[in-house]
Amino acid sequence: MSVQSLLGNFALILFVLMVVTGVIWFLDVFFFSKQRRARADAALAEFDSRAARLSADGIKADAGSAGGRAALESKLLKQPAWIEYSGSFFPVIALVFFLRSFLYEPFKIPSSSMVPTLLVGDLILVNKFTYGIRLPIVNKKVISINDPQRGDVMVFKYPKDMTVDYIKRVVGVPGDKIVYKNKRLTVNGEEISYKTLPDFLDDENLTYYKQLEENLTGVDHKILNDERAPSFVPNPDNFPHRELCSYNAEGFACTVPPGEYFMMGDNRDNSLDSRYWGFVPDQNIVGKAFFVWMNLGNLKRIGAFH
Known part of the structure; x- marks a missing residue:
């Protein structure tokens, strides 16, 4: 009598998913996130410089400028959806793979x-x-x-x-x-x-x-x-x-x-x-x-x- 696992060749499928999501997670932690941080720092420096010039010219900054700076930083540091989902799924997939493999x-x-x-x-x-x-x-x-x-x-x-x-x-x-x-x-x-x-x-x-x-x-x-x-x-x-x-x-x-x-x-x-x-x-x-x-x-x- 044959016994079928919950999916056909689930071990191989799970392994491939773990490798793919793991590579994306690794690249994000050690490469993509640093790129986003660098872009955000450059954009924030420009934002601060512009605010300083306006202040020097006697132009009062908007009351929401501080919030605008935070929103700009959050937007620039936000992970793309494909990276966010991969990073969320990777630890779950890795745990399932370990449990069912060993x-x-x-x-x-x-x-x-x-x-x-x-x-x-x-x-x-x-x-x-x-x-x-x-x-x-x-x-x-x-x-x-x-x-x-x-x-x-x-x-x-x-x-x-x-x-x-x-x-x-x-x-x-x-x-x-x-x-x-x-x-x-x-x-x-x-x-x-x-x-x-x-x-x-x-x-x-x-x-x-x-x-x-x-x-x-x-x-x-x-x-x-x-x-x-x-x-x-x-x-x-x-x-x-x-x-x-x-x-x-x-x-x-x-x-x-x-x-x-x-x-x-x-x-x-x-x-x-x-x-x-x-x-x-x-x-x-x-x-x-x-x-x-x-x-x-x-x-x-x-x-x-x-």
């Missing part, structure tokens, strides 16, 4: 591959520094902090299209042996435990799905199974490290290569994930999803999730 970034859930954990329309926050500090735009890690853990809900760049953000749950970390047989997970030979929950009603399709609580090596979360869907993976891609995976009528088995992760959606039979298009390299990671901050159709959705 701290938290908002995303919107557009499809149902993470149901029941995340619903269509959920507006979520992603922690950008949990897994390390990355340079914005190029997404290059410069400081390592933590590695993704099994059970994390993670946003990452879709390996087949780096302009698209996806969200899935981390099922396998580097070196793990993942087996998915008859819709049940085994990790490194350890069978994952499941607890049956009441069936889940899909309001959009008016369909019930089997709902389970899965304990993924210590992380409890809900998943859905569609009993009408087959256990096998139809038509997996020829992805990198495809030789580390084997497929059969009951499911598949994969060994996760170094520096990569195996991702699956919680809506197991309605999710295009690592079963189909392969592993997620570390350099594709965007951050850890952790909070629903708004769902306009259901305010009860607001809160943390795991």
Whole structure:
């Protein structure tokens, strides 16, 4: 399932706006404002000289001459509109760029591959520094902090299209042996435990799905199974490290290569994930999803999730 940010390539747009407004702000502080000050000083000197000549000739200055001088100075020092707006927007744009690049970034859930954990329309926050500090735009890690853990809900760049953000749950970390047989997970030979929950009603399709609580090596979360869907993976891609995976009528088995992760959606039979298009390299990671901050159709959705 793809996750769209609030605007298409918003990070790049924001960066360009920050650079443009920042350059204008810098030029105004260190160049344009000094030019305006010099012009104002010259005009005020001429104003004062004229007033002095009139006084010497016995001509009394207008009562409003002092106000005229102040008005003249204010007019000459006033920033042009394009500089004024740029200077006002620059700190705001810079703050937003810093927050969403290094701290938290908002995303919107557009499809149902993470149901029941995340619903269509959920507006979520992603922690950008949990897994390390990355340079914005190029997404290059410069400081390592933590590695993704099994059970994390993670946003990452879709390996087949780096302009698209996806969200899935981390099922396998580097070196793990993942087996998915008859819709049940085994990790490194350890069978994952499941607890049956009441069936889940899909309001959009008016369909019930089997709902389970899965304990993924210590992380409890809900998943859905569609009993009408087959256990096998139809038509997996020829992805990198495809030789580390084997497929059969009951499911598949994969060994996760170094520096990569195996991702699956919680809506197991309605999710295009690592079963189909392969592993997620570390350099594709965007951050850890952790909070629903708004769902306009259901305010009860607001809160943390795991």
